[in-house]
Amino acid sequence: MAYCVGEYYERVEDYDLQYQNQSERDLPFWKGLIEEYHPHRVLELACGSGRLGLPLARCFPDLIIEGLDSAPQMLAAYRRKLESEAPEVQRRVILHEGDMRDYHLPACGNFDFIFLPFNSAAHLYTIEDQLSAFRCTYDHLAPGGRFIVDVQLPDLDYLSAALNRPTQLYLEDEISDPASASTLLIYSSRRYDPCEQLEHMVWIHERFSEQGENERCLTQLDLHMYFPRELQLLFLASGFAVEAIYGDYER
Ligand SMILES: C[S@@+](CC[C@H](N)C(=O)[O-])C[C@H]1O[C@@H](n2cnc3c(N)ncnc32)[C@H](O)[C@@H]1O
Known part of the structure; x- marks a missing residue:
């Protein structure tokens, strides 16, 4: 991998x-x-x-x-x-x-x-x-x-589950990509900081090719909640x- x-x-x-x-x-x-x-x-x-x-x-x-x-x-x-x-x-x-x-x-x-x-x-x-x-x-x-x-x-139920602690890792989507003959799995976890009104997100994008190769990429993204x-x-x-x-x- x-x-x-x-x-x-x-x-x-x-x-x-x-x-x-x-x-x-x-x-x-x-x-x-x-x-x-x-x-x-x-x-x-x-x-x-x-x-x-x-x-x-x-x-x-x-x-x-x-x-x-x-x-x-x-x-x-x-x-x-x-x-x-x-x-x-x-x-x-x-x-x-x-x-x-x-x-x-x-x-x-x-x-x-x-x-x-x-x-x-x-x-x-x-x-x-x-x-x-x-x-x-x-x-x-x-x-x-x-x-x-x-x-x-802001979705209060959704944010309260992430209040000051990371949520579990969710499988957001599973997408097949004919262009690269691969399947993309997208996972995310989030933590909400209510003072800064900031959602800290961690994303994992994982690709499985038809040849059996596998690549996993970690990124982070912060979102201000208005x-x-x-x-x-x-x-x-x-x-x-x-x-x-x-x-x-x-x-
Ligand atoms: C959610 S995407 C939206 C892209 C496109 N408008 C759409 O609807 O698909 C957010 C975009 O904001 C850009 N971005 C983030 N911070 C920025 C900044 N300070 N100035 C300009 N672009 C920024 C990112 O590079 C990204 O392309």
Whole structure:
């Protein structure tokens, strides 16, 4: 067996497999908002490997969609996927490596829709980082522009089982990967620190190939848990007015 210790977002193939069904849940929500607000220039913060950006670019031919992410591996995967798109889609997608806590893009002040999807705001760990990301985003919006943040609501039962101690190791998923003729098993354990509102996660991704080879990789990921009022305060403290709060992707 081969072992490795790595960064969660370096393992893009595992990420893409693990969340291959997520777009069924959240993509219609983002499409609906774009239909409603008719933006021309869109920025996805923490865009990852293009799970949302690519289908949105395909679906809305007038949209210029920019993406910002701090993980070069995620952006490299996004660029590889983009290469197999039609030239007219490729032309409208612009990617930037950067940190959402402090960024400055050439189109600063011209975005009419900026979004931070799929709980990626959980990677803003301190109040300073959160305010800095929100204020920076405010500056990047055109007058009347919208900033939409999708966070996971804290599940108290789920967190109480992890209060100040690691949970058991759960088998989260078992996924067969025809591309590499292997099966991926995903395990996780979590510990919740209620003072810091931080969920410390340990992930194990284990691949079994059809040839009988086996690789196990350990990664860690910290997630900040937002309580709803906290998020509203964050918007208000960084200059925004709050237009709507939705409880789920069906609004
Ligand atoms: C949950 S993934 C979301 C990716 C993509 N938006 C999606 O919905 O599939 C979180 C992403 O946040 C990125 N990220 C984490 N911290 C960041 C930071 N400070 N600035 C920019 N990107 C960051 C990671 O590299 C990762 O791609």
